[in-house]
Amino acid sequence: MAKENHLKERDNFGSSFGVLVALAGSAVGLGNIWRFPYLVGQDGGAAFIILYLLFVAVVCLPIMCSEFIIGRRSQANTVTAFKKLAPGTKWYLVGLLCVVSPFIILSFYSVVGGWSIQYLVKAFSFQFTAAADTDFAALFTDFTTNTWQPVFYLFIFLLLTAAIVILGVNKGIEKFSKVMMPVLFVLMIIIAVRAITMPGAGEGLRYLFKPDFSKINSRVALDALGQAFFSLSLGMGAVITYGSYSSKKENILGISSLTAISDTVFALIAGCAIMPAVFAFGMNPSQGPGLVFVVLPQIFANMPLGGIIAIIFFISLLLAALSSSISLLEVVTAFMVEEWKIKRKAAVLIAFVVFFLLGIACSLSIGPWAEFKVFGLNIFDLFDKVSSNICMMLGALFIVLFVGWKLDKAAVKDELTNQGSLKLPRPLMNFILFIIKYVAPLVILVIAVGNFL
């Protein structure tokens, strides 16, 4: 690309490690900590994990590379990226979808982010150890259906997200991720070790890792693929945007693979941190959101060192949620700064206000507005479903179609090999191109249609 000057004006990641931790930060999130462990439990343990790994390696990795290629080649936000790579066409609408989608996902995601701050505050005041017979289900319902409390914590969560993004890509996102991602891994490992060494933990591990292939059916396959998409932050321009801040020297396939590996390893560690404890205390493993906010506090209240473990756990949950939410806010911010030519501060402020208003709607939809339903869902669930079943699928589909069918094949090869300076074995290259062109679009169509059935 000829835009060396433009490149210099843009804030960029300072190192390969910075790119990696930022991408891993976007991927590792609430999806890993509460969703993955309970899906594994519900959908056949190791059989589900094997399917999940297969999808990550064969389908999601090429999709992630496609997003990375679009971003790195254009060095621009999602909309400008498509305008640059396919001038005069309607492809920029895909970029626009990537800007709209984060609004839908971040508004309910921040509500849960807010809950984790509230639980962290509780953990710090040792409320999970004070009364071992507390009814945590009632506590959770009382809190989430309250009008103002969750809104207050939602505000704090968005404020933290905005504070990091306002500092910029290099001084904000990269710095935060460099420190926080390693901390997050260490904290989660501490909890996993504590959980695994509890009496009765073996049953939880068996539940996680003993394959039961009879549980595999088309719905389980859809779950595995949907989870892989969600967990790797695909289809919403996060990877395009972070890719656009990456230098031409980065190895796209290498960094994407490491991101996918970190995300998967983290999900497995989270599974080991949660499931053995659930089993050791004879709780129900397939509770969804309740697993983290109801079952775990109950367990913390009853286990030795539970008060400290609770603090560590909710710090981890908050860090994981924050490192994902900053990537979503950055997608929108980059768009406003570059397309509307406004200051970064102004862009973050505008996004903040809109996110907050939508977030309030999501938060209230669990309490006072619970009666208001669209297609039988409250706003929170509606946003959740629309973002993962429609926005992410559509985004990812058009992104692979673009890279597979519209973008010059030579350009794709150029990006994957850094103008030929990286040696990729020819069969591997052909395999990646084949997946991007045929397999990924087909698989996405199958999932998307399956989701509607």
Ligand code: TRP
């Ligand atoms: N991957 C994040 C998680 O596992 C959530 C997420 C979904 C996301 N889609 C995204 C993050 C798009 C950033 C961009 O919790």
